[in-house]
Amino acid sequence: MIDILIAEDHKEICELITDFLRAENYIVSTAETGEKALSLYEKYGARLVLLDIHLPDIDGFSICEKLRRNDNVPIIIITARTDRDDKLNGILLGADDYIEKPFDIEILIAKIKGIFKRRLARDIISDGDILLNISDGTVTKNGIQTELSAKEFELLKILMQNKGQTLTKEFLFNRIWGSDSESELQTLTVHIKYLREKIENDPKDPQKIVTVWGKGYRWS
Amino acid sequence: MIDILIAEDHKEICELITDFLRAENYIVSTAETGEKALSLYEKYGARLVLLDIHLPDIDGFSICEKLRRNDNVPIIIITARTDRDDKLNGILLGADDYIEKPFDIEILIAKIKGIFKRRLARDIISDGDILLNISDGTVTKNGIQTELSAKEFELLKILMQNKGQTLTKEFLFNRIWGSDSESELQTLTVHIKYLREKIENDPKDPQKIVTVWGKGYRWS
């Protein structure tokens, strides 16, 4: 996963920002075209996108739209001071922030840090002794790291994101395995069992992942 | 190697800064022209350059460019308050810091110290019994120098720079081999094995470079 994806066709600006961000220990990737930015995003994902509105191939508006189609990745838009028109205002409205060229690199970094800080709260779900970190895919119980498999993590994530809600087996299965999977619904119960083994204090008497008879499961 | 190279044509200011910095035990050299500054840098190198933007011969922008062409030497730019225009903003973007005349000498020294400190922290990463020095490309384990190959060093660097984060195999591969490499992803696992052989206490049970199943590797 990339921390910050920079879509900017001016080499100097691009290198400059990259240097500063790497100095702050962010993992940075760059793309000089919108095409490349989208393909990088698709391949690796990103925690934040820094997007120059003037790219040679695709216009900024389409890129924003495509980036936001699935995930809700934060976007900072880079514009020129002379740019302001109605269409741009529309884009900025959908962006998390924007900055005008020429800009002070310190201000840009402050903006980035601010966004990460605000996002953190959303990407880390804490409940009781369980802490789930969606960004880096880790789970801790009482502060001790617990290794979950991919399926177990997905299962826990969906359950915790919907605390108090009863989720049907069919719903859980479709979200994790996909609706066209050839696996049996049964395999879900096995994974529930494995997950309980790892996160419940007494797996024989589960308090966190509760079975709702005839319906499914609920995180409480 | 010069600690601080001052490029400044006003004699009084130059002497003032020099005195203060020498009092702090820095090795200082001065140049009253851009020409002389560049030749001094070429001849001896410098850990930091203090650059007045208004020099009689070469303009500040060209000097910045030339200094940064090879090395990534930090530059602090000295400007006059009336200077601010777009071109200057471009230069400041490339500088590590700047200060406006007239300035408080204490603030300047604090800025210099800050840059040295940040550089050091960035270039030397220490964790447990492993110490990685990016500047000179050396690695020690329990104070004993360990010889790593180029690929092994890069791998260790990226992992340590991202402590606690799981880095996907694809990401690691692209950072080290480049996205257009023709090598197989598989070769990464072989290098992981070699690296573990050199830095883990028990390579059969790796504690530093941890495998995250289905995802990649993590330094912890």
Next chain:
DNA sequence: TTTAAATTTAATGATTTCTTAATGATTTTC
């Protein structure tokens, strides 16, 4: 050019995760 080191490839072995299927336990319905 020769030699050594570093890197890559490919094949095999080991481990982990996932799935299935069978059996046992629990809850609901009648």
Next chain:
DNA sequence: GAAAATCATTAAGAAATCATTAAATTTAAA
């Protein structure tokens, strides 16, 4: 309380992924 439905548990095997090894290739050094 018995039957039916649903869920839990277990264990075994399949599939996916990672580790290891050795040989081939490339690169760098002497």
